[in-house]
Amino acid sequence: MMSQKIKIMIVIAALVAVALVVPQSGSFVVLLVTRALAFAILAMSVDLLLGYTGMSSMGQAAYFGVGAYLTAVLATKFHIGMGWDFWLVVVMGILIGAALAALFGLFAIRAGGVYFLMITLALGQCVWGLAYRWNSLTGGDNGINMTGRPSFGLDLSNDVTFFYLVFAFFSLSMLALYVLVRSPFGKSLAGIRERELRMQILGYNTWLHKYIAFIIAGGFGGLAGVLWAHTNGHVSPETVVLTTSVDALLMVVLGGAGTLVGAAIGAAIVFGLREFLSTLVPWWQYALGAVYVMTILYLPMGLMGIPKRWRQRNQGKGGETKTLASKPS
């Protein structure tokens, strides 16, 4: 068993490697990694729910979407957020994501398992519907174009500078979520995931714990949305659509639920296959499909489960692997 310290060192080394290597590569790679990092924040927020609390949310794109739309609307209609007030927009994005999650949580947390999934899906689609139909605010199907990225001493229109900013947000989010899941609160979430009834008997208000986790995840979703809007310079209902939520969920399952790092790896792989491989070969969808199927069939714990499986095989213990993803809450 690797000690926690070594694991942390590995993650830090990987992050440093990304920060050093990516800016040296082609500008398109910089852009792609920036996109993947912004989306990885969303994926990690899903992991907080799926991997640590045992709630599979199918509506995470809603918080992502409101963050993105908030950024775009403020920038184009009110000229807010293109200078120093970018930081204000970041805070507002987190708050609006959290606020929406606080509202939706009231409806969604009442249910568990597949019902929770259906309710979050429906609520997510409500936001999509609004984005699609509220033409005067969202531009409907055409979406909103933003002109340029913020500039406040740092000129974010430079892709490399912007990459560093998103990278910083990504690293901080990962750190914050790591601290959170290691805290007593995080442990109580894991307890709920494993056996909610027992936690209730122990005297925990499990509803409140889940509700808070849901709100925190919403906040990170909003943050990811703000960054996403500036990555593309364009926000459309496509940002909020169901597949965005599904993508985030798949990334978590692919990388390994309940690991945080897994969500980031999942994001890297999906973006790598979908947006990079697709520039090289026409059959990229088969590759992506094969990766999903193989992961579900052979790596129920995701790619992050590989070391454990490897050890088990070497020790000949046979696979009593636990599937976090399919565990009922």
Next chain:
Amino acid sequence: MTNKVRNILLGGVLALGLAVPAGAEELRIGFIAPTTGLYAQIGKDMVDGFQLYLDEHGGKLGGADIKLIVEDDQGKPDTGVTKAKKLILQDKVNLFIGGLLASSGYALAPVSTAEKTVYLSSVSSADDLTQRQLEKYPYFLRTSWTSSLPHHPLGQWACDNGFKKVVTIAADYAFGYEVVGGFQKAFEDCGGKVVQKIWPPLGTKDFGPFIPTMKADADAIFTVMVGPMALQFPKQLRGSGVKKPIIGSGVSYDEFVLPFMGDEVIGDVSALHYGAGIDTPENAKFVKAYRTKYGKMPGYYSENNYSTAMWIDEAIKQAGGKWPGPEQFIKLMQGIKINAPRGPVSMDENRNPIENVYIKKVEKTKMFGYEKEELWNKVIKVYPNVSQFWTYGKEKFLAQPVYDRDFPPCKFCE
């Protein structure tokens, strides 16, 4: 183990990403089209049209060797932006073309401004890009159409042909609004009345809930059906016994979907700036070449890209076989008048084509020497040299807001 996976991935990404394209004298053209997903077939038609012209001219345009790089935007504006950046930053293209949906056009135009790279919109028809938002996009030029362009004349035609009251049924998104808006404006200015507007969601397959609500006292139905909707609507409408004439947007009857339709569409009228049934030698040649090569009828998705290639060909020729730089290229393109399969096309001062609009009627007939009786969009009236401002004049037209769900307002709806 974590970093191993990551490093392998990153290594792969880098190794491929650093492959710098060779800097020859060739002209590099990026092409963005949805080659996977819901609109994959249309994406293929777009690429095929452009490729046909290239193949007919030995892979050269205006004397320059062409390197065509096709990228799949999956029909998503976000992905389109990424792919455009890839084409510009990594492949160092001189210009990029394509984009299918109006939303793709809106997303891609700012990229051209930010990266100072020419973007030719060869299908995407969002009105405002060449209207109220034009000055934001100096490197943008459209070789296709604005959504409302063919539908102003259609409104006039419907009015001239004795239709008084029309019900519109259109896909519920920006393109549908702009098409209906154009039709309604011209139709009502001439004295007609749009008495009801119905907006089924984009991608509707079952029109059961919508058909019975259509007002019985209307003379005709104006339709805007996109993709698979086009096939379903006429079938279900006629199936439910409604016999009112249909006048529709050209996209409802584009050759992309026409060969798969049944005889129930015979007699339906539609308008567009192209139709495979245009009976001119230029078009006959194009249709035959296209059918020989791809085994199907070309629709406007193919024609517009074919004529875009023709346009670039002429511009590069005028520039002496070399890339003249983005500003000069746009200037050259604006001065060119081509004789495309769709007829003579020139450019207005807002960088949008002035082109013929064809009022077409679906007929089962033989054309261009083909043996079999097939459904063709036969031209019944030509409105020559139509601009995006129709007869209103630029100033007056631009003073009104862009066509929307509620503009023009439905004055005669109850």
